[in-house]
Amino acid sequence: MVDLLPWLVSVGSPLTSACIGGGDQGFFLLAEASEAELEPLVLASVLLSLITVYLAAKIGGELCARLNLPPVLGELVGGVVVGISALHLIVFPEAGGEMGSALLRVVDATAGLDPQSLMTVFRGESEVISVLAELGVIILLFEIGLESDLKELIRVGPQAAVVAVVGVVVPFALGTVGLIALFNIATVPAIFAGAALTATSIGITAKVLAELQRLNSKEGQIIIGAAVLDDVLGIIVLAVVASLAKTGEIEILNVVYLIAGAAIFLVGSIFLGRLLSPFFVTLVDQMKTRGQVIISSLVFAFFLSYVAAAIQLETILGAFAAGLILAETSKRKELEEQISPIADMLVPIFFVTVGARTDLGVLNPLDPNNREGLIIASFLVLVAIAGKVVTGFAVFGQPGINRLAIGFGMVPRGEVGLVFAGVGSASGALSESLEAAIIVMVISTTFLAPPLLRVVFKEPDDTGSDTDEKEIPAVEAGEVS
Amino acid sequence: MVDLLPWLVSVGSPLTSACIGGGDQGFFLLAEASEAELEPLVLASVLLSLITVYLAAKIGGELCARLNLPPVLGELVGGVVVGISALHLIVFPEAGGEMGSALLRVVDATAGLDPQSLMTVFRGESEVISVLAELGVIILLFEIGLESDLKELIRVGPQAAVVAVVGVVVPFALGTVGLIALFNIATVPAIFAGAALTATSIGITAKVLAELQRLNSKEGQIIIGAAVLDDVLGIIVLAVVASLAKTGEIEILNVVYLIAGAAIFLVGSIFLGRLLSPFFVTLVDQMKTRGQVIISSLVFAFFLSYVAAAIQLETILGAFAAGLILAETSKRKELEEQISPIADMLVPIFFVTVGARTDLGVLNPLDPNNREGLIIASFLVLVAIAGKVVTGFAVFGQPGINRLAIGFGMVPRGEVGLVFAGVGSASGALSESLEAAIIVMVISTTFLAPPLLRVVFKEPDDTGSDTDEKEIPAVEAGEVS
Numbered sequence: 024m025v026d027l028l029p030w031l032v033s034v035g036s037p038l039t040s041a042c043i044g045g046g047d048q049g050f051f052l053l054a055e056a057s058e059a060e061l062e063p064l065v066l067a068s069v070l071l072s073l074i075t076v077y078l079a080a081k082i083g084g085e086l087c088a089r090l091n092l093p094p095v096l097g098e099l100v101g102g103v104v105v106g107i108s109a110l111h112l113i114v115f116p117e118a119g120g121e122m123g124s125a126l127l128r129v130v131d132a133t134a135g136l137d138p139q140s141l142m143t144v145f146r147g148e149s150e151v152i153s154v155l156a157e158l159g160v161i162i163l164l165f166e167i168g169l170e171s172d173l174k175e176l177i178r179v180g181p182q183a184a185v186v187a188v189v190g191v192v193v194p195f196a197l198g199t200v201g202l203i204a205l206f207n208i209a210t211v212p213a214i215f216a217g218a219a220l221t222a223t224s225i226g227i228t229a230k231v232l233a234e235l236q237r238l239n240s241k242e243g244q245i246i247i248g249a250a251v252l253d254d255v256l257g258i259i260v261l262a263v264v265a266s267l268a269k270t271g272e273i274e275i276l277n278v279v280y281l282i283a284g285a286a287i288f289l290v291g292s293i294f295l296g297r298l299l300s301p302f303f304v305t306l307v308d309q310m311k312t313r314g315q316v317i318i319s320s321l322v323f324a325f326f327l328s329y330v331a332a333a334i335q336l337e338t339i340l341g342a343f344a345a346g347l348i349l350a351e352t353s354k355r356k357e358l359e360e361q362i363s364p365i366a367d368m369l370v371p372i373f374f375v376t377v378g379a380r381t382d383l384g385v386l387n388p389l390d391p392n393n394r395e396g397l398i399i400a401s402f403l404v405l406v407a408i409a410g411k412v413v414t415g416f417a418v419f420g421q422p423g424i425n426r427l428a429i430g431f432g433m434v435p436r437g438e439v440g441l442v443f444a445g446v447g448s449a450s451g452a453l454s455e456s457l458e459a460a461i462i463v464m465v466i467s468t469t470f471l472a473p474p475l476l477r478v479v480f481k482e483p484d485d486t487g488s489d490t491d492e493k494e495i496p497a498v499e500a501g502e503v504s
Numbered sequence: 505m506v507d508l509l510p511w512l513v514s515v516g517s518p519l520t521s522a523c524i525g526g527g528d529q530g531f532f533l534l535a536e537a538s539e540a541e542l543e544p545l546v547l548a549s550v551l552l553s554l555i556t557v558y559l560a561a562k563i564g565g566e567l568c569a570r571l572n573l574p575p576v577l578g579e580l581v582g583g584v585v586v587g588i589s590a591l592h593l594i595v596f597p598e599a600g601g602e603m604g605s606a607l608l609r610v611v612d613a614t615a616g617l618d619p620q621s622l623m624t625v626f627r628g629e630s631e632v633i634s635v636l637a638e639l640g641v642i643i644l645l646f647e648i649g650l651e652s653d654l655k656e657l658i659r660v661g662p663q664a665a666v667v668a669v670v671g672v673v674v675p676f677a678l679g680t681v682g683l684i685a686l687f688n689i690a691t692v693p694a695i696f697a698g699a700a701l702t703a704t705s706i707g708i709t710a711k712v713l714a715e716l717q718r719l720n721s722k723e724g725q726i727i728i729g730a731a732v733l734d735d736v737l738g739i740i741v742l743a744v745v746a747s748l749a750k751t752g753e754i755e756i757l758n759v760v761y762l763i764a765g766a767a768i769f770l771v772g773s774i775f776l777g778r779l780l781s782p783f784f785v786t787l788v789d790q791m792k793t794r795g796q797v798i799i800s801s802l803v804f805a806f807f808l809s810y811v812a813a814a815i816q817l818e819t820i821l822g823a824f825a826a827g828l829i830l831a832e833t834s835k836r837k838e839l840e841e842q843i844s845p846i847a848d849m850l851v852p853i854f855f856v857t858v859g860a861r862t863d864l865g866v867l868n869p870l871d872p873n874n875r876e877g878l879i880i881a882s883f884l885v886l887v888a889i890a891g892k893v894v895t896g897f898a899v900f901g902q903p904g905i906n907r908l909a910i911g912f913g914m915v916p917r918g919e920v921g922l923v924f925a926g927v928g929s930a931s932g933a934l935s936e937s938l939e940a941a942i943i944v945m946v947i948s949t950t951f952l953a954p955p956l957l958r959v960v961f962k963e964p965d966d967t968g969s970d971t972d973e974k975e976i977p978a979v980e981a982g983e984v985s
Contacts, residue, residue, distance in 0.1 A: 062930070065631070066638050066819065070810045077803045084793040094793040133814045147631055150546070154632045157547050312565040312575040314848025321849065322558045329551045332544060333614045338551070364842040365849055367795025368802065449543065 061144055064134055068148035071126045073372070075112045076152075079105045080371035093224075095438045096469055098371050099462075102378020113379040115149050152376065157338070159373035160442060162366050164258070164339040165324045168346020169359055171251055173293070182418055183248030187223075189417040190249060190433050191256045194220035194410030201406060206399055211268055212457055215447045218264040219461045220407050223253040224437025224469065231473045232432070235480050242425050245418065246432035254343075257439055259285045261446060262337040268452035269335075285336055289344055292327055296348030304352050316354055317361040323349065337446070374438065377445040377462075385456045386463060396456030403464040408434055408471070428479045435472035440465035542625055545615055549629035552607045554853070556593045557633075560586045561852035574705075576919045577950055579852050580943075583859020594860040596630050633857065638819070640854035641923060643847050645739070645820040646805045649827020650840055652732055654774070663899055664729030668704075670898040671730060671914050672737045675701035675891025682887060687880055692749055693938055696928045699745040700942045701888050704734040705918025705950065712954045713913070716961050723906050726899065727913035735824075738920055740766045742927060743818040749933035750816075766817055770825055773808055777829030785833050797835055798842040804830065820923070855919065858926040859943075866937045867944065877937030884945040889915055889952070909960045916953035921946035 083101025084094035105112040114124045127145050136144070199217030202208040208216070228250055232238045238247070263281040307319050324345035331341030349358060386396050411433040415426030444461045447453040453461070564582025565575035586593040595605045608626050617625070680698030683689040689697070709731055713719045719728070744762040788800050805826035812822030830839055867877050892914040896907035925942045928934040934942070 062634070063813065066635060067810060067813050069635055069639075070806045070813075070819070074803050074806050074810070077799050081791070081793070081796070081799055081803075085791055088792040097793075150628055151632055151635045153543070154547060154550055154628075158550075310562070310566055311569040312562070312578075314845070314852075315562070317845045317848050318558050318562055318852070322555050322562075325551045325555050325558075329548055329555070332548045332551070338544075338547065361845040361848075364795070364798045364845050367798050367842075368846055371795075371799070 061136075061140055061147070064130055064136070064144045065147035065151070068127065068130050068144055069151050071129060072113060072124075072148060072152050075105055075126060076102075076372050076375045079113075079378075080375050084371075091473065093435075093437060093469060095374055095441075096466065098374040099378040099441060099466070102375035103381055103383055104378075105375070106379025106381065108381065108383040113152070113376065115153065115376075115380060116146055152372065155369060156373045156376040156445075159366075159369035159371070160445070161324070161328055161338055161342040162362065163370045163373065163438070163442075165342040165346040166359075166362055166366050166370075167254060168343040168348075169350045169355065169362065171254065171347055171350060173347055173351060182245050182421070183252055185417050185419070186245055186249035186414045186429060186433065187252035187256060190223060190253060190411050190414040191221040191260065193413055194406055195260070197406045197410050198403065201402060202399070205402070206395070208399075208457065211452050212447075212454060215264055215268060215443070215450075215452050216403065216457055216461055218257075218260045219436070219440050219443035219447070219464070220403065220410060221253070221260055222257045222436045222439035222443060223250045223411070223433050224435045224439055228432045228435060228472070228476075231476050235477065237428075237480055241421065242428045242432070246429055249414070249429075249433060253433075254439065255289070257443075258337075258340055258343055259289065261443055262331075262340045265337050265446050265450055266335050268447065268450040281336070284334060285340060288331060288334065288336060288340065292330075292341070292344040293347055296344065297351060300348055300352045303349075304354060307354060316357050317365070320345070320349055320354070320358050320362070339442070373445065374441060377441050377448075380448055381444075381459055381462045382455055383459055383462075385459050393456070396460055399457065400460035400463040403460050404467045407436065407464050407468045425479065428476065431472060431475040431479055434475065435469045436465040437469050440468075542621055542628070545611055545617070545625045546628035546632070549608065549611050549625055550632050552610060553594060553605075553629060553633050554636075556586055556607060557583075557853050557856045560594075560859075561856050565852075572954065574916075574918060574950060576855055576922075577947065579855040580859040580922060580947070583856035584862055584864055585859075586856070587860025587862065589862065589864040594633070594857065596634065596857075596861060597627055633853065636850060637854045637857045640847075640850035640852070641926070642805065642809055642819055642823040643843065644851045644854065644919070644923075646823040646827040647840075647843055647847050647851075648735060649824040649829075650831045650836065650843065652735065652828055652831060654828055654832060663726050663902070664733055666898050666900065667726055667730035667895045667910060667914065668733035668737060671704060671734060671892050671895040672702040672741065674894055675887055676741070678887045678891050679884065682883060683880070686883070687876070689880075689938065692933050693928075693935060696745055696749060696924070696931075696933050697884065697938055697942055699738075699741045700917070700921050700924035700928070700945070701884065701891060702734070702741055703738045703917045703920035703924060704731045704892070704914050705916045705920055709913050709916060709953070709957075712957050716958065718909075718961055722902065723909045723913070727910055730895070730910075730914060734914075735920065736770070738924075739818070739821055739824055740770070742924060743812075743821050746818055746927050746931055747816055749928065749931040762817070765815060766821060769812060769815065769817055769821065773811075773822070773825040774828055777825070778832060781829055781833045784830075785835060788835060797838050798846070801826075801830055801835070801839050801843070818927070854926070855922060858922050858929075861929060862925075862940055862943050863936055864940055864943075867940050874937070877941055880938065881941035881944040884941050885948045888917065888945050888949045906960060909957065912953060912956040912960055915956065916950045917946045918950050921949075 079101030080098040081101075083097030083099070083104070085097070087097030087100075088094050102113070104110060107114050111125045113126075124145065127141060127148075130144065131141055195217040197217075198220040199213045202213040202216055203210065228246055229238065232240075232243045232246065237243045259282070262285045263278065266281045267278070303319065303323070307315050310319070324342050327341030327345045328338040329341070331344075332338045349355065385393055386400060387393055388397060412427070412430035414433050415428070415430035418424060418426060418429060440461070444453075444458055444465065447461070448458050560582030561579040562582075564578030564580070564585070566578065568578030568581075569575050583594070585591060588595050592606045594607075605626065608622060608629075611625065612622055676698040678698075679701040680694045683694035683697055684691065709727055710719065713724045713727065718724045740763070743766045744759065747762045748759070784800065784804070788796050791800070805823050808822030808826045809819035810822070812825075813819045830836065866874055867881060868874055869878060893908070893911035895914050896909070896911035899905055899907060899910060921942070925934075925939055925946065928942070929939050
């Protein structure tokens with residue numbers, strides 16, 4: 024093969040290339056323990072981290088399910104408990120985890136490493152967990168796309184579209200302008216926070232409506248349609264905002280390129296995908312080996328994710344498009360069944376690590392330095408509720424409709440809001456306090472929406488939620504948007 | 505206890521992440537591009553690598569399925585094609601991949617990185633793929649355990665036990681002694697190669713027997729029973745041998761500790777597990793959130809894997825024990841269904857990377873330096889066949905039984921032999937040529953066994969294999985041992 028980096032060849036031994044750039048700079052890292060010796064410890068650390076992540080996700084999720092709250096909230100709170108804010112079991116090098124995690128001490132107890140090797144293991148483990156979390160959000164968006172229905176989206180029509188657009192524009196404008204004008208926040212982080220306000224969690228809303236047996240009411244239909252559209256709009260907004268965050272500058276041309284790029288990518292890939300999907304089905308049908316549906320679909324989803332990343336958009340936009348396309352094929356049901364355990368395995372890693380990275384300490388009210396962060400969080404919660412409640416009053420030609428119910432139905436941000444916070448955090452655009460404020464906003468709106476909806480629908484009785492929980496499909500059980 | 509799990513595949517990555525992670529050791533590496541900028545590129549590289557791995561696995565697997573060969577062989581050969589031997593798409597820093605992979609240039613084409621940052625991305629990607637491959641083999645052994653039947657193992661009784669023990673002892677002794685005496689190979693690598701000769705692939709044998717409709721013949725029953733026992737014996741042998749490779753010395757006390765430790769761990773965890781599994785089932789039944797069966801089982805499997813690693817055994821021994829234990833609970837069927845897509849996703853990464861790491865160039869017959877490796881490979885193939893064929897003649901009290909059929913049924917090494925090669929390669933115990941010779945042995949025995957079986961069963965006609973392929977469960981379709 025062609026030498027990619029000819030300057031490295033002179034380095035010679037594979038061992039010296041151990042540290043990037045190899046050679047003369049990297050040798051000191053090998054002084055204490057060789058990389059071959061450390062590698063098994065990385066796997067052991069990854070196993071311990073995954074056990075911790077799953078325990079946090081399941082304990083939190085089960086508690087929330089018993090409190091009639093969406094399980095994803097429990098995964099988030101579980102992540103906060105095991106993360107940088109409290110137990111320090113899951114921490115990351117870049118976010119205050121310079122001392123390594125508490126789990127690392129467990130690994131060290133059986134290995135007896137020097138501090139430098141220990142740090143090397145820690146960084147290897149963090150890298151793997153981070154990428155697993157990102158694969159988790161890719162699988163999540165793929166699954167959301169798979170469970171969306173393009174035709175139904177078109178059918179629910181203008182009412183839902185108006186609600187969706189108002190529910191994106193109003194919170195975004197109020198939030199961004201408010202943060203800049205009232206709190207002197209820089210433009211890019213303000214836009215990011217504003218974008219996080221646009222999300223709507225279809226999972227949480229659908230679950231509550233199902234409990235109240237209002238899914239098929241006129242209000243319910245509009246809410247669900249608008250929430251699905253919000254998923255699409257939200258992902259475009261996220262793709263645009265995340266790209267802005269990379270450059271750190273707002274250029275009109277760039278914004279136009281990103282919006283146009285995201286729209287063209289989504290529409291184009293769906294159009295091409297629908298043309299090509301019969302070939303996909305034929306190909307899969309001709310395959311004889313195990314896993315033909317799931318592997319072919321993952322290749323497709325990873326390919327679109329990579330293309331989206333390569334043209335400076337977000338990987339999750341590609342994954343979502345892949346889901347939408349495959350949802351229209353005859354393989355949909357089989358694929359939904361097979362992607363489900365994979366999502367069960369990878370998605371909690373995303374939510375728990377979002378929680379684990381969030382330092383709620385920056386919102387501790389006892390520290391006067393945190394006052395501004397707390398005020399920002401309160402402002403975001405207010406805008407988040409007001410910005411969505413107005414959507415109910417945008418509905419036209421429907422006298423007597425329960426406008427407050429529609430508004431409250433759009434309030435919960437759920438996992439989509441967390442995706443914004445996670446992407447924002449990874450991009451480095453958000454300050455610690457602003458990120459924590461967004462997390463507080465997401466948690467508050469998600470906790471508040473179910474009781475508010477129950478009040479406006481005037482249904483004090485809430486029996487039968489347990490059976491609903493088992494009957495309704497995964498997407499409505501609050502685990503995916 | 506520095507080297508906990510020497511068999512772990514990837515190398516170099518801890519250092520990579522050290523560099524990526526920044527901090528006091530890595531700062532000089534961040535001169536060109538910050539870690540936040542590089543992180544998305546690591547994800548993009550991982551996505552491209554996974555696409556390549558899946559395409560190689562599926563193209564190879566489908567070709568083999570059409571040639572009536574086990575798909576896992578195709579995954580291995582696909583890995584060889586995309587790996588260090590040919591296309592250089594999947595390469596690893598420690599195994600001749602100092603120049604990065606060809607995929608990296610694709611990533612670089614849209615990113616325009618400096619060489620140093622590019623290398624950082626390469627090492628991050630390699631770390632992630634290596635750990636995913638390790639998780640793949642953990643899931644594979646968990647699935648094999650889950651599909652084994654403890655009670656049936658006990659029932660098939662003495663005939664199968666004799667065949668299994670002879671089939672482990674004879675090839676191991678012949679192989680190890682032969683390598684030392686004839687080729688002057690050092691003791692530890694010779695033992696490793698001998699251990700690789702002990703494996704039997706139940707998946708390949710079962711598939712061929714099913715095609716010939718001989719699964720329920722006396723010969724078929726003995727073969728299957730012995731192959732299942734061989735799985736257990738083989739994993740204990742592997743655990744012992746891999747631990748020996750860590751220290752590089754053969755101490756009688758150490759060997760006794762390892763054999764006793766592996767046996768006690770396996771028996772003890774199964775005994776405790778059977779006691780505790782009713783509580784596991786009760787716990788899972790009380791859970792209300794999505795993924796309760798799969799996540800609880802993964803936590804259990806990862807926990808036993810970690811414990812096995814912490815007491816100096818192999819992670820896969822723990823995963824196998826976890827599978828055996830959960831196979832006896834009422835959740836077995838549900839768990840088998842849910843683990844299947846996860847195995848489909850992760851296991852091919854293991855087989856493809858085993859192939860990708862194998863440099864078949866060291867067996868190029870045109871190079872005189874390779875002559876010894878080729879002779880060793882031929883020797884291993886001969887011992888591999890002879891050592892298993894004798895097992896048929898160890899069967900007692902069964903006049904008129906087809907002894908050759910039993911012997912040939914035990915010949916294919918399949919994926920179990922590859923696990924040995926992968927673990928041996930990661931431990932650094934095997935020379936390049938010895939590793940390649942083992943791979944050649946595994947490939948040869950696996951390709952040879954199906955036609956040999958057909959000859960001794962005197963069934964020239966081989967219709968109906970297509971339908972069998974779809975009907976028989978995954979374990980018999982040659983994808984898992």
